[in-house]
Amino acid sequence: MSNSSTRKIPVGILGATGTVGQRFIQLLENHPNFEIKSLAASPRSEGKAYSNAVNWKLSTAIPKNIQHLVLKSCKADQFKECRLIFSGLDSDVAEKIEEEFFKAELFVFSNAKNHRMSPTVPLCVPLVNTNHLDIIPIQQKLYNLKKGFLVTNANCATTGLVVPLKALEESFGEIERVSVTTLQSISGAGYPGVPSLDIFDNVIPFIDGEEEKLEIETSKILGNVKNEKFENSRIKVSATCNRVAVLDGHMECVSVSFKDKSKLPDISALKSALQNYECEAQKLKVYSTMKNDINFNPIVVFEENNRPQPRLDRDVNFGMSVSVGRIRKCDLFDFKFTVLLHNTILGAAGSSIMNAEVALKKGYVY
Amino acid sequence: MSNSSTRKIPVGILGATGTVGQRFIQLLENHPNFEIKSLAASPRSEGKAYSNAVNWKLSTAIPKNIQHLVLKSCKADQFKECRLIFSGLDSDVAEKIEEEFFKAELFVFSNAKNHRMSPTVPLCVPLVNTNHLDIIPIQQKLYNLKKGFLVTNANCATTGLVVPLKALEESFGEIERVSVTTLQSISGAGYPGVPSLDIFDNVIPFIDGEEEKLEIETSKILGNVKNEKFENSRIKVSATCNRVAVLDGHMECVSVSFKDKSKLPDISALKSALQNYECEAQKLKVYSTMKNDINFNPIVVFEENNRPQPRLDRDVNFGMSVSVGRIRKCDLFDFKFTVLLHNTILGAAGSSIMNAEVALKKGYVY
Amino acid sequence: MSNSSTRKIPVGILGATGTVGQRFIQLLENHPNFEIKSLAASPRSEGKAYSNAVNWKLSTAIPKNIQHLVLKSCKADQFKECRLIFSGLDSDVAEKIEEEFFKAELFVFSNAKNHRMSPTVPLCVPLVNTNHLDIIPIQQKLYNLKKGFLVTNANCATTGLVVPLKALEESFGEIERVSVTTLQSISGAGYPGVPSLDIFDNVIPFIDGEEEKLEIETSKILGNVKNEKFENSRIKVSATCNRVAVLDGHMECVSVSFKDKSKLPDISALKSALQNYECEAQKLKVYSTMKNDINFNPIVVFEENNRPQPRLDRDVNFGMSVSVGRIRKCDLFDFKFTVLLHNTILGAAGSSIMNAEVALKKGYVY
Amino acid sequence: MSNSSTRKIPVGILGATGTVGQRFIQLLENHPNFEIKSLAASPRSEGKAYSNAVNWKLSTAIPKNIQHLVLKSCKADQFKECRLIFSGLDSDVAEKIEEEFFKAELFVFSNAKNHRMSPTVPLCVPLVNTNHLDIIPIQQKLYNLKKGFLVTNANCATTGLVVPLKALEESFGEIERVSVTTLQSISGAGYPGVPSLDIFDNVIPFIDGEEEKLEIETSKILGNVKNEKFENSRIKVSATCNRVAVLDGHMECVSVSFKDKSKLPDISALKSALQNYECEAQKLKVYSTMKNDINFNPIVVFEENNRPQPRLDRDVNFGMSVSVGRIRKCDLFDFKFTVLLHNTILGAAGSSIMNAEVALKKGYVY
CATH class of the missing domain: 3.40.50.720 (NAD(P)-binding Rossmann-like Domain)
Incomplete structure (x- = not known):
């Protein structure tokens, strides 16, 4: 080198x-x-x-x-x-x-x-x-x-959300509706950021501007470039953002509904689609996907029902992958799952x- | 005395x-x-x-x-x-x-x-x-x-959820769908309960049996007694439960859709319905609603966008009321809001x- | 009223x-x-x-x-x-x-x-x-x-220290040397005060000016008024101050040596002297010592070896008493013990x- | 390899x-x-x-x-x-x-x-x-x-204490008296270990058997091997041990007095003696001192008055060194300073x- x-x-x-x-x-x-x-x-x-x-x-x-x-x-x-x-x-x-x-x-x-x-x-x-x-x-x-x-x-929260959404759209077509509730870490607010007296033994149920970013940015990122212009996705996102007493790592509880109900996968196919999703950066073998010979996946799928957890899983693949767990059917949407990303590494x-x-x-x- | x-x-x-x-x-x-x-x-x-x-x-x-x-x-x-x-x-x-x-x-x-x-x-x-x-x-x-x-x-989590649901149903008719994501405190797990090594700088995205309880109990509680039998409500609840590093106080991020869209209230009417909701216990003037001359409401509505918070608001009305804040429209459901209750007082x-x-x-x- | x-x-x-x-x-x-x-x-x-x-x-x-x-x-x-x-x-x-x-x-x-x-x-x-x-x-x-x-x-930290010192001096004569290491809560730094990123999963081994205050103020407080002047005590205090992740309540690990070794009490006499200590405010029956009919003592002595603890004991007597526990002999000084006070109530x-x-x-x- | x-x-x-x-x-x-x-x-x-x-x-x-x-x-x-x-x-x-x-x-x-x-x-x-x-x-x-x-x-706590003590004895002769107050992390208690309800927003002022270990083990470790037998040091240690809400990393506030007052160093010489201390493992170039080409020192000395801190400094040299800061004169002993070690790495x-x-x-x- x-x-x-x-x-x-x-x-x-x-x-x-x-x-x-x-x-x-x-x-x-x-x-x-x-x-x-x-x-x-x-x-x-x-x-x-x-x-x-x-x-x-x-x-x-x-x-x-x-x-x-x-x-x-x-x-x-x-x-x-x-x-x-x-x-x-x-x-x-x-x-x-x-x-x-x-x-x-x-x-x-x-x-x-x-x-x-x-x-x-x-x-x-x-x-x-x-x-x-x-x-x-x-x-x-x-x-x-x-x-x-x-x-x-x-x-940062948008980043964690769009990775599994993209993976699912590639395999099963457009996602129409997404409901997401976040549990975001204190490092997301920078330094000095959140006073300890505000967050200690507490949750703050609001992060200024964050819900709007999740709702708007997702649409641009999942859209296409056509005729030299961005064409936004018509996905509808409804977000609720909370600050919790965690140092690093944003969690997001996500429910999704696909547009085309005829192609709805079973849980096992859904997991495979997430686990096997490949992105361009990975195909181009850029450094962050090759570092220390890691076997890079954009998405790491967890089978244990109490994972991912911020402290244990935020550093997977040096903080450059998104973790997804608790993948299951939803009575109101098609599926729901929990996402984790390292908010100051992959998220920034x-x-x-x-x-x-x-x-x-x-x-x-x- | x-x-x-x-x-x-x-x-x-x-x-x-x-x-x-x-x-x-x-x-x-x-x-x-x-x-x-x-x-x-x-x-x-x-x-x-x-x-x-x-x-x-x-x-x-x-x-x-x-x-x-x-x-x-x-x-x-x-x-x-x-x-x-x-x-x-x-x-x-x-x-x-x-x-x-x-x-x-x-x-x-x-x-x-x-x-x-x-x-x-x-x-x-x-x-x-x-x-x-x-x-x-x-x-x-x-x-x-x-x-x-x-x-x-x-x-405990069900208790926090059904109070505002009941208040809304009384004013605006049946609720059809409810999506709820909880952030539950460690005291909910009893003692010794959650090991500190598990929850410190962390979130646990799963509480055994809790999501099922929220989905099933809600239906019985919001149902009626008819002909000497319980008649469950047909409300559909989809729940995701998380454990967070808070001592006391469960938070719940809730989205709701009413059955009859013709009666949909505006935000101000929704807030009034919550704030003015009265329950039988209160009308009967039972002790817990009269203690120390508190001016008891089953539901305390917060206007500030960063409230309710567990540490500041769990003890309102000696922990016997439910706090509701962040009441707003939802793009996917009709409305969304955030609920807080003291899980070992009102919740137990x-x-x-x-x-x-x-x-x-x-x-x-x- | x-x-x-x-x-x-x-x-x-x-x-x-x-x-x-x-x-x-x-x-x-x-x-x-x-x-x-x-x-x-x-x-x-x-x-x-x-x-x-x-x-x-x-x-x-x-x-x-x-x-x-x-x-x-x-x-x-x-x-x-x-x-x-x-x-x-x-x-x-x-x-x-x-x-x-x-x-x-x-x-x-x-x-x-x-x-x-x-x-x-x-x-x-x-x-x-x-x-x-x-x-x-x-x-x-x-x-x-x-x-x-x-x-x-x-x-605030001085306040917690001088109460047991005064009680001991009243019973057993002058204290010559005091070594104290504090574990102080975040509320002591005011608001916004300590950034959460600084204290979360951490200890800060320094509080600006605090050690000097403990060393100097103690001497004035334990001194007398003579001939219309303050006469400082000659007590020597060596302090080390730490900030810990506690909301309210300063703990202090204290070692003391008496000047006159001939009167050294046994542990049981020491505990009695602390428990039975009375101050002028109490004798005058001022309101803070009478509130809600509490049976006020300036010092509450704990026998359990894992007490006092900030979260459980800081509110004893509405936060207006000092708690003392772990009273035992010391190989280097005469005695050592642990003190707790509510830093924003009694301490301010x-x-x-x-x-x-x-x-x-x-x-x-x- | x-x-x-x-x-x-x-x-x-x-x-x-x-x-x-x-x-x-x-x-x-x-x-x-x-x-x-x-x-x-x-x-x-x-x-x-x-x-x-x-x-x-x-x-x-x-x-x-x-x-x-x-x-x-x-x-x-x-x-x-x-x-x-x-x-x-x-x-x-x-x-x-x-x-x-x-x-x-x-x-x-x-x-x-x-x-x-x-x-x-x-x-x-x-x-x-x-x-x-x-x-x-x-x-x-x-x-x-x-x-x-x-x-x-x-x-673990003994380990953190004896490293600077040894370094000082090598340079300035026998240490006679040591007073140490610890702030120990939850990982020291193993898993499940400390219940979150016990340590959250709290300090536990007692760790069973820990103070005795610090007092007894120190004496054996700082002793010699003579005539095929251990000859313990006559150092006197008085310890107070607390559990604090930190994941990893024990802090220790230490005061020391040397036996021979004629050789008492100034602060700068004391710091040098700590920083330059070399141990046998290092001279033998064992792997833990050579890993990833670190420039290994048994002791890392901090000049900033708010260091070492557990979260920032416990991982120095992969958790195999001891950090020492706040080195200063003491009115009751000769010197005092604050020690940090990673309790489950170097400490176990x-x-x-x-x-x-x-x-x-x-x-x-x-």
Whole structure:
């Protein structure tokens, strides 16, 4: 690997001191395709060494080569040595900054919500719809760009939901109705995020904006690209979102109804469809699906009736797969099941990175 | 109060050292109608003073007059000084013991699941269907009893669900379909119950038998008594039950569809129907609805979008009301909302006690 | 009570929306001596109704008569209808504001740390050294005041420590050395306070300034008033403070060595000395020691070796007593034991209120 | 690795389904020196495949080659293909079973407490006193064995304590007095272990037998081997042990006094002595100190005043080092500091394995 390191894509991280930014740095350590060259965070961190500016919250150490990197301001002209940008910016500043960066001909992969629903910006869950990257040339034409572009990944809870939905639609046709109740972890709110006095011995039955994201984003992600445009799915999603006292890992209790009742599978066929689902990233053998020789599946199916559980299962396949269990018939819908994903890995930084890995294989990144 | 104490009904507690038994003892302290005379628990506690046998887990002290009561065995002939029995027995022993007690002409109010679905045993949620007590004479006829009978209360999660369902049916007609996902507290599993290594930083997506109880019991509770028989409701319930790291208080995310779409209320009418719902116990002014001059409502409606929360709201009206919040339209059902109840008060011992209070007012207990 | 309410002392609360301010409001509901007339918090809350401005975090409801009180600014001339002020202000603003209030001839009881070590300000733990109130005339002389004064209560962890120390010194003479390691709850840090990501599945081995407070305040509290001056105790305290994942209740593992080894008690005498310790507030029968006819002891001694525990024991005597358990000999010191107190009741607002109750009985407040 | 695998020592695990047994299996996956060949647990698991018998609680998967191993009974004649045994047995059965195994000429490394204080059994903390292995020939002589022997590791809390104590004694001479207050995690109690209702929002101020172990074992571990006998240290330890709501990682607040006050170091020298301490295992370059090219130190010193923290720091050096922070002067002792160790890795299974690695290098295991 070391001899190819000179050929790694130089990347920059925006929002590098935040929860998502820390995950970008952790997940990119020893990455064969990408090498962190520059970091930026808020103006008050500018000029500080990363290890002095960050309140590092992960249980692995800050990589040695990152500790002393000096934080820059979020200006595209400060990132000239980079070709690709991962953005973990907060949504209150992401909109304009990300625009500046992709218009400066940088490849931008963003975790922020701001541009997700834009008609020329791919909203890619890497285990689901990397075919949406094909809208990139349209975006470049619109903004008159040679190589720069912006790709977003989905909200964390949406990401966990759409993977099994996609797998089921591939095998059994359109899903018409989805009811989902989430139990989301505290890391989803960033840092300082949820005060301990609010969540300790408690559940908070509301997460601002989250239900809307689940309902809207799902429709774009499960839709198609046709005639150089996104064509949203007509799936109807009704979501209820709760915050629970779990560190990492969002659970989602999902009920689904298919459109075509004539093809309804039995439970065993449903499980097979989930377990055997393959995504483009996997076929392209991108790094996140090959790391440490894991035998990668986008979906891991559990037979035990008390699984998946956040603490035991969130790290399966390094947090890049979705776990599905409790698959059973439903009296009101066709089927119901429980989903788990690691919300700050697959649900955030990991998605951006895998999207970039796919874009690299497909030639959009170089 | 003291001068009327000679007229209190003498009661016995079965399963007195367990989680539910402890709540019976706590809630009956200074009760104007009932006075604990005898306690029984498992054979290994027999003969011990209560305070030596129990692993007391409540933050109020063991009442002085209870501490030195000597635990008896669960035999009816040991409870001759009692007229009424509250049973907090585990379901693996409750069936036969409770039978022995009500056949010995004792008034038995049980929290165990064993007899709940029996065709002559009332399954009463005191805020919902105390009219089911009217089946008592049929039960007495069947077993050839003069005064003894058995009344059960519902599973804790069922109890929280049926109160708002009943309120809505009274105002807007039959509910056809209910989808419910629960987030249930650890005290629901008794003691020692859930190992800390299982629930800490975790969710367990399964509670054995709980989903079935929610689906079956709801139908009996919301049904009628006709021609001396229970006539179950045809409501369809689909339930998913999770255990979360909360001490007390079950939350339930509920979606409902009414049968008659012509009468569908607007949100404001729906809230009024919930807030203004009155139950028989309340009209009869039983003690649990009058305690400390509370202004009792079966249902407390929250307008804030992040309420109810277990830690802040489980104790409203001394844990004897159900809290409902996040009332809103649903794209797949008609409406959705979030319910909270105190699972070991209204959801267990408190229900038995309020059922007994109503039975006293109605003359079944004397 | 209602007919005497005209004779209650009208009081104001500073910092009314904070954690300590909320406790003041909760504990003063239905208080026979004091009646809340005015509230103030930070400038951004000024002019708002209390229930709109506060993020209420207690499980009892906001008292009805408080909900609609309009928040004032922290100016003494806004509090003319009050005679007594309870201050729950943050230490970054308390210093000057409290000065303004007591110089405006108001009786000020403060929970802030700013004036605690001042040579004319009593630092009173109400179960320990209410005799220090006798310095009030000196303070009034210094500032040329007719009736106004400032009294502070101690840091929460200090409060828990000094109660058993005082009891032991009364019976067995001076304590020379104290080693204390604390396990402090999250509510001690106020709101939003400790981020959940910091304390969940964790211990934080440091609380800024806390160890110094324990070491310094203890010496003043256990000292005497002589010749119109405070004479500090020469006790040496070495403290280590940790934050743990507990909502309310500070635990302290304490080792002590007496100066005079000739009088060393046996364990049984030590327990008696703690259990039978009486304080002035108790002898004066102030309200907090009489409430609901509790049989008040400043110290509750536990014989079980796994008690006291925060969740089970923090509310003993409405959170106004200190619990002590695990009393045993120590190989390095003379004895060791474990202390528990409710940090936001006895450890904060409750202390201020009991100090005011004593000052009322002694005629400083009128 | 694969071609050398024939040369690995075949090992068996006793108590393989328990908390410690699971860690043995996890830590031995891909170990270059040892290969698991046989497993045993309680009689009710005998004959079952491991993955069917175990309630696996770790977030890494059960190694593939272990899943289908059939559990044996704890009889030495069932372990003939093994040369070395790791015992994670409960203390109520360990005594006799371990005796049978080492008398059957097997190398036994035990985590159980039963034989720790025996005059011919090494009680080895691998970062401290592997020189105690030199008593093995005496043990073999006593029991008339050719190669079999028994080596124990220490209690988890003791293990964390003795590492910095040893480092300090090496540099500054004998330590006379140690006061230690622990905050221990729930995994230390095994599974099911601590009921969630006991520890949630709580601290338990007592762990049965733990304080005695800290006081007694420390003295043996810090002692010497002289004239073929253990000579205990005269160090005096006073311990207070608490259980806190943390999954993994014991914290210990420690105060120490040296015997010879003339050599008292300054804080900076103290830190250096801890940071630079080297143990025999490290000099012998055993696998646990070389894994993944970590730069192993027995002690990691933290300068930040809010570290070490269990969640962030327990996994440093794969859980095989001790973290020390908050190093400062003490008014009552010479110095105080806070220690953290991973209680189920270095504090249990990891110690046994590292002891075996050292014994292998020294020729006792072959």
